[in-house]
Amino acid sequence: MIGITGYGGYIPKLRLNRMQVMQAMGWFAPAIMMVAQGERSVCNWDEDALSMAVEASRDCLNGADKSKIDALYLASTTLPYSDRQNAGILKTALNLRDDVLTADFTSSQKAATSALITAFDAIAGGAKKTVMVSATDMRRTKGAYFYELWFGDGAASLLLGSDNVIAEYKGSFSTSHDFPDHYRGDGFKIDYMWEERWVRDEGYSKIVPEAINGLLKKMNITVNDVTKFVYPCFFKAEHAGIAKKLGATPDKLLDNMHEPCGETGVAHPFVMLITALENAKPGDKIVVAGFGQGCDAILFEVTDNIAKLAPRKGIKGCLADKRKILNYEKFLKFRGLIEVEMGIRAESGGRTAMTALWRHRKMVLGLVGKRCTKCGTPQWPDTRICVNPNCHAVDQFEDYEFSERTGAVVTWTADMLAVSTEPPTLYGLVQIDGGGRLLLEFTDCEQKDVKVGQKVRLSFRTRYYDKDRSGYQGYFWKAVPVKEEAAKEASK
Amino acid sequence: MATGIRDKVAILGMGCTKFGERWDMSAPDLMVEAYLECMADAGIERNDIQAAWFGVCINELSVGKSALAMPVALRLPQIPVTRVENFCATGSEAFRGAVYAVASGAYDICLALGVEKLKDTGYGGLPDLGAGAGPLNYLWFPNLTAPGAFSMLAQGYAARFNVDPKDVKKAMAHVSVKSHANGALNPKAHLRKPVTMEQVMGSPMIAHPLGLFDCCGVSDGAACAIVTTPEIAKKLGKRDIVSVKALQLALSDGQEFQFNNWDGSCFVTTQKASLKAYEEAGIKDPKKEISMMEVHDCFSITELVTMEDLHLSDPGEAWKDILDGVYDSTGRTPCQIDGGLKCFGHPVGASGLRMLYEMYLQLLGRADKRQLKNPKFGLTHNLGGFPFMNVCSVSIVGRYEG
Numbered sequence: 050m051i052g053i054t055g056y057g058g059y060i061p062k063l064r065l066n067r068m069q070v071m072q073a074m075g076w077f078a079p080a081i082m083m084v085a086q087g088e089r090s091v092c093n094w095d096e097d098a099l100s101m102a103v104e105a106s107r108d109c110l111n112g113a114d115k116s117k118i119d120a121l122y123l124a125s126t127t128l129p130y131s132d133r134q135n136a137g138i139l140k141t142a143l144n145l146r147d148d149v150l151t152a153d154f155t156s157s158q159k160a161a162t163s164a165l166i167t168a169f170d171a172i173a174g175g176a177k178k179t180v181m182v183s184a185t186d187m188r189r190t191k192g193a194y195f196y197e198l199w200f201g202d203g204a205a206s207l208l209l210g211s212d213n214v215i216a217e218y219k220g221s222f223s224t225s226h227d228f229p230d231h232y233r234g235d236g237f238k239i240d241y242m243w244e245e246r247w248v249r250d251e252g253y254s255k256i257v258p259e260a261i262n263g264l265l266k267k268m269n270i271t272v273n274d275v276t277k278f279v280y281p282c283f284f285k286a287e288h289a290g291i292a293k294k295l296g297a298t299p300d301k302l303l304d305n306m307h308e309p310c311g312e313t314g315v316a317h318p319f320v321m322l323i324t325a326l327e328n329a330k331p332g333d334k335i336v337v338a339g340f341g342q343g344c345d346a347i348l349f350e351v352t353d354n355i356a357k358l359a360p361r362k363g364i365k366g367c368l369a370d371k372r373k374i375l376n377y378e379k380f381l382k383f384r385g386l387i388e389v390e391m392g393i394r395a396e397s398g399g400r401t402a403m404t405a406l407w408r409h410r411k412m413v414l415g416l417v418g419k420r421c422t423k424c425g426t427p428q429w430p431d432t433r434i435c436v437n438p439n440c441h442a443v444d445q446f447e448d449y450e451f452s453e454r455t456g457a458v459v460t461w462t463a464d465m466l467a468v469s470t471e472p473p474t475l476y477g478l479v480q481i482d483g484g485g486r487l488l489l490e491f492t493d494c495e496q497k498d499v500k501v502g503q504k505v506r507l508s509f510r511t512r513y514y515d516k517d518r519s520g521y522q523g524y525f526w527k528a529v530p531v532k533e534e535a536a537k538e539a540s541k
Numbered sequence: 542m543a544t545g546i547r548d549k550v551a552i553l554g555m556g557c558t559k560f561g562e563r564w565d566m567s568a569p570d571l572m573v574e575a576y577l578e579c580m581a582d583a584g585i586e587r588n589d590i591q592a593a594w595f596g597v598c599i600n601e602l603s604v605g606k607s608a609l610a611m612p613v614a615l616r617l618p619q620i621p622v623t624r625v626e627n628f629c630a631t632g633s634e635a636f637r638g639a640v641y642a643v644a645s646g647a648y649d650i651c652l653a654l655g656v657e658k659l660k661d662t663g664y665g666g667l668p669d670l671g672a673g674a675g676p677l678n679y680l681w682f683p684n685l686t687a688p689g690a691f692s693m694l695a696q697g698y699a700a701r702f703n704v705d706p707k708d709v710k711k712a713m714a715h716v717s718v719k720s721h722a723n724g725a726l727n728p729k730a731h732l733r734k735p736v737t738m739e740q741v742m743g744s745p746m747i748a749h750p751l752g753l754f755d756c757c758g759v760s761d762g763a764a765c766a767i768v769t770t771p772e773i774a775k776k777l778g779k780r781d782i783v784s785v786k787a788l789q790l791a792l793s794d795g796q797e798f799q800f801n802n803w804d805g806s807c808f809v810t811t812q813k814a815s816l817k818a819y820e821e822a823g824i825k826d827p828k829k830e831i832s833m834m835e836v837h838d839c840f841s842i843t844e845l846v847t848m849e850d851l852h853l854s855d856p857g858e859a860w861k862d863i864l865d866g867v868y869d870s871t872g873r874t875p876c877q878i879d880g881g882l883k884c885f886g887h888p889v890g891a892s893g894l895r896m897l898y899e900m901y902l903q904l905l906g907r908a909d910k911r912q913l914k915n916p917k918f919g920l921t922h923n924l925g926g927f928p929f930m931n932v933c934s935v936s937i938v939g940r941y942e943g
Contacts, residue, residue, distance in 0.1 A: 459803075463749040
């Protein structure tokens with residue numbers, strides 16, 4: 050039996066209340082009132098599609114042996130690099146084996162489901178035993194229009210294999226139709242959308258049922274055999290309309306998740322599937338579909354193992370862990386949609402040395418330090434001489450991962466002078482549980498959340514963006530304050 | 542067997558520019574201003590200078606590479622000149638070079654000059670290093686500033702000694718009030734107005750808990766010293782001679798931010814360097830014997846913890862001693878009697894020598910309205926880098942006894 054053996058979710062903690070947008074911009078675009086329900090998830094200013102994929106994948110690896118992963122597929126239409134494999138950066142952040150197949154799946158909203166089918170084909174064919182597929186998107190939109198409100202930011206990862214399968218992969222059916230509901234050309238940031246009416250009538254409502262019906266026929270089952278239909282469609286009425294067309298009763302339709310977070314682009318079929326799994330029972334048959342210039346339809350059957358899955362945050366945990374509502378001006382600044390004066394101090398920056406990045410990739414992207422094999426002291430950054438003043442052993446180290454450990458704040462500050470998208474910049478020295486310490490910025494928190502002794506976990510975040518040198522995007526880790534109970538859970 | 546530097550080298554003359562926003566002067570102009578006063582004070586000719594040490598920290602902003610800017614500006618004729626840098630101890634490093642050159646017997650008369658021209662950056666505060674911090678650091682170093690890095694001492698100190706942060710804030714404010722009262726009496730200082738506790742505590746927040754008045758300014762300036770042996774100084778007619786009693790330096794080895802012990806509240810380097818300096822100078826009871834000092838008050842909290850790191854306040858007591866006036870001009874150990882970095886600003890390469898300048902004037906009775914009664918030993922202290930990785934310099938000068 051092959052199928053899903055684990056999952057991980059990441060919905061960023063920030064939310065934008067859709068009514069706030071209506072209040073700010075309703076004078077200009079009163080029609081957005083029609084979709085101004087609930088909240089959409091928003092990346093913090095130091096997050097992007099890749100950083101979210103790292104977080105979702107870390108969650109997915111709870112209780113799993115990551116050394117078993119043979120392939121890693123990353124699906125998204127908003128990855129930072131057009132050429133420098135994004136899945137390779139993800140692999141480095143997760144510190145996976147070097148002898149793995151990594152690939153980016155991109156350029157379509159159905160990239161994740163296509164990657165999923167491709168992964169299952171590889172496993173079924175025997176070439177791969179364990180594959181992780183990560184899906185993510187942080188879609189850019191212009192202000193004061195429907196898409197700004199329909200879309201949310203998010204990521205989700207699925208671990209696939211044959212050990213302790215929680216949802217068996219039964220089969221898939223795919224179509225390819227160059228239906229240009231929207232497009233985005235190379236070098237452009239904002240999608241070009243065609244008329245919603247046409248997209249609903251000629252796109253979603255024809256192409257999605259075609260694929261699902263094709264799947265049902267291939268699997269020799271009917272609508273009545275299916276427990277849950279899981280497919281994204283931000284047109285709420287049409288979302289229900291497709292279910293009706295299929296002959297499915299309303300209880301079989303998983304909500305499109307507009308109100309809690311919005312549609313998370315390529316990640317959304319996975320985000321919705323994980324939501325379904327979090328509420329599923331053994332024996333449930335789940336049909337998942339991804340739409341984007343055609344449609345993939347996939348059938349899963351939930352197994353008894355669903356109850357034995359090691360705890361993880363998942364989508365449920367992320368939705369519950371929301372931090373705060375942004376005001377609209379802050380959202381616009383985070384998205385770069387308004388220009389503010391950053392000052393001359395912001396000019397300093399510079400070229401990143403690719404040689405240094407390569408040499409120290411494990412240390413910087415993977416947060417892999419060293420442990421002295423002579424005295425056992427964990428230490429970061431890279432060093433050849435042990436920092437322990439009673440040791441000083443030379444070249445006697447083994448790799449030591451810091452990313453999954455928790456720590457406590459030794460000292461900290463809130464810096465109003467440092468150039469920042471959201472001042473003050475919070476940073477300090479963190480003592481890591483088990484030994485070693487890290488000098489880190491803090492994120493997903495306010496000044497009042499930080500104090501000496503505060504427990505923190507570690508999170509992969511964006512660093513500087515070099516717009517003058519072909520769009521280099523740097524990454525490093527930051528500390529996130531956690532509540533005591535959550536910290537105990539995280540350090541298990 | 543080495544015997545230290547005590548009483549082997551004397552200061553023949555010193556000079557110091559007015560510190561401040563010297564919009565009218567580039568680095569070479571400032572160098573000449575300090576040099577001219579120094580030469581007049583020493584009473585020697587240009588050709589008497591046999592070797593020179595040149596301190597500049599952020600050379601990218603002023604003089605560029607090599608030591609050439611100095612001999613070219615001062616017209617020193619084809620003598621050895623060495624540029625040195627060690628963060629905020631740069632001026633002291635220039636002094637060290639000149640002093641050791643004389644003590645070694647290799648030269649009779651040497652020059653040390655430190656200069657910094659910071660007001661060409663275009664904005665307030667120290668410039669961001671950016672990629673200049675090195676390719677590896679640029680990949681991961683936090684987006685910190687100088688005030689931010691040093692402000693962390695306050696949180697660490699308050700936590701370690703369980704002191705109410707409000708009391709720490711008050712003690713910090715007293716530090717600045719005290720320095721401004723002193724600087725008001727100093728014609729060479731940049732800021733010469735007294736300030737009140739209310740002003741300091743109410744000033745805008747820069748990096749918690751440091752407000753604007755807890756931070757020294759960025760300014761331009763230069764200072765200069767000529768050193769020789771005590772014998773030569775006597776031969777040249779000097780009667781009261783200021784000699785070097787101790788020159789110590791201590792640098793971090795990475796433990797603070799990579800090992801498990803440092804608690805973020807103090808400078809392990811200062812603790813070590815000061816003990817070595819007291820030993821070198823023959824000082825057994827620094828609380829009694831140190832008459833006056835200039836410490837690195839880049840930020841008021843730095844001065845606060847430094848009182849304990851110099852072993853002049855007991856651990857956890859500095860904030861109380863400060864509020865009790867122990868370090869005021871009328872107190873047991875006057876600190877920043879010239880106004881300190883707070884009133885002069887911090888032209889990095891010059892500060893170490895500016896501190897020695899005031900100790901020198903005080904020892905010779907030339908400190909005018911700031912003159913302390915019969916000072917014996919003067920201590921200068923620099924702290925460069927960050928609390929978690931730094932360079933500490935401790936120097937002691939006094940009246941020559943030989």
